[in-house]
Amino acid sequence: MRPKFTLIALALAWWLGALPIPPQAVAQESLFLPEARFRMLRNEISGDIAYDNLRYLTLYHSPNGGSRDFWREAQWIADRAKEYGLEEVQIHTLPYRFPSWWPTGGELWMVSPEERRLGSFEEAAVSIADNSRTSDVTAELVEVGDGGRDEDYANVDVKGKLVLASGRLPKVHELAVEKRGALGVIYYAGYRAFNHPDQIGWARLKREKPGDKPNTFAFVISARTAESLKKFLRPRPAQPFSPGGEQEGEKWVGPEKVVLHATVRAETREPSTQGMVEAYIRGKRRDLPAIVLTAHVQEEKTSANDDRSGCANVLEIGRAIMKMIREGKMERPQRDLRLWWVNEFEAEYEFFALHPQERGNILADLNQDMVGARQSAGSRIQHVTRTPWSRPSYLNDVVESIVQMVAKGNSAYLAAGQAGTEQPYSKAILARLGTRERYGVEIVPYFGSTDHHVFNDAIVGVPGVTWTNWPDEYIHSTDDDLWQIDRTQLQRNALSVAAVALYLAHAGPADVPALVSEVASGAARRLDGALQTGMRLIAASPGRRQAAYFDAQNLLTTSVWREALALESVRAFSASEPKVSSVITEFKRWVEARQSGLLADLGKFYKALAGAEPPPAPDLAGPSAKEQEMAKKIPELAATAADYIHKLDDLKPVEGLHGLMRFEALNFADGRRSYLEIYRAVRAEAQSAGAWYYGEVSLDKVAEALDQAVKAGMFKVRVQ
16 A cells, blocks of 8 residues: 655655545654554564563573574574574574684682682573683682773782772783783673672673683672672671771771682684574565665573564564465565574674675665663663765655654653543554553664664665664663563564565655655755754854854755765666656755755854854865865775675774764765765764764874775775
8 A cells, every 4th residue: 555645745746647646644644654554563563472582582692693502593593484484594604703602601609718609600691701711710819999900900919819800801801811810800890880789791801813812711790799709808897787887996807818719611613603594575576675674693691682672573573474475464575575683793794795796685774673672671762773974865764754653653642632632642552461651762863883784884885774772771781681671662663663674675666756755855854954053063163163164064065965865865766767766856956956045044144143254165265284185085995895894803993083983984985085075074974963972073083094994905095
């Protein structure tokens, strides 16, 4: 069924003379999710079924994509996908550039001054830090505080002992074990101590590379257990605490010698491989690019939200769609749906390195990572990203339209109740055994940190977005378990993702007018927002008003470029339909024509604020010597897809530049833009979201990021 149109879409349809004029769309509807499909998805997609699959997945401890439990978990997912009737289910075996490591057992005991078991792998798998080696050690325990700084070891002899520390674990191991001869680390996450003293947090020692000093081990305990050990290691009153406070002449005892016995059993396999499960819902046309749904398998035991919630939801989407197809309730989509359960980041990068042609076979990626949070636990909200500025796409407006429809339909409004609208939710999506909490969701500027990031990398070039809740106080700890999962939120997120996937999988030339109308109206809103941001930059910078004006100009021109390309991306659905394609051309021109008016408004604002005409553009005023140099340097791709992907590991962070802005600097290097133009694009993106979100961006730091990639052999520089 074709969705109802906005007024702009109606006008376009009338202009084309190809589409009937439907009734005006009513509130809480989306152009991309017609009521019949919404009801179909709401009836079939089940948060309760997803939750039951989640129960099984939380039993695996899969710390990396080559570990024993990863393969077991991948096989369980593949078997379940086959049970659900998903097509061409297979487990890809991919190269893995890191050792496959997994623990098989271990315990930590206090031997003296009293006997007490402090931890057990069987009780909590994260008790053994990743990449620990098999060990059997009985030794004295010493406390080194943070343990990540040389000064923490002043006047402390750690040689032949175990150290109790809370700093960054790889650094603690380096300073205590590799440099000073300690036998191992007893680690606790100090930052969890205040709010969650009983959490045992996931931790990792370095992945060993040839030539590295070998790891020993780290045993992970809770902050509360660490405090119980510190009581022996520090002087303490001989008598129990009394409400009257310290007594005159009170005696103190200790510190005492604490001896621990730690055992760790772990296995490593080299050469190692990693896995990726793939299943299809085949479309009618194999010549069209597919929609990929991703979630990642590798995580520590439990990890109910991160990301076994995503894995369960991808399974549930596949189950529901295949069931509706079999029952004749839904026709097969035009495009394939490809369902991927992966080793986060590394599997997709390796897949595209091996199969670079697959980049052209994928239209979009929809990722789910942390989609089951009971939002009242920890005040969490579901974030849904937009694509980065280097990847302008219609996808943003499709996703936002559907997500906002679900959000409005699952939030309560006083006036709506007074109007007689069903309360508390007008389009309620509620799991049978889930909560009745609202759907707290926000569309946010791009962030990475999960699998859609790979697709947005320029070397892959596919637009991708993610559903990822944040903040999360339970992530990577023993608290990320089933108790804080809400079946209702699983269902809402699964429905949103399925709705986007099905729209994209069915969309064709007849859908272009409605899609253009949504992208164009979204562009208008965002360009007005860019003007507002530019005005704020000028108003907030009285001491550097001219520089702020140039920044605002750059923000506006870059924003227009971005929105024009987002409209251009709609051509993915117009194919060889010239009449339909002309709609895209007309509205792209309309967006580009707005630039002069926006810049004129910005100039008027500057004049009103500064009492003088705005300065000429920096290019006309004469660029600085540094800018002239950067304008001549054009980075061009110098590596194959596989080489580029593998060289990413050689890059180091650029101090003072947000990692996502470094990512964007490389993405904007398309063989046409100069260093200066890349800097301006990245700076506009950062300023659009704000320094609080992306930090500050300078020409020197962007040039450093590009130079580093050139040095790694990913790019070469052409001087014009």
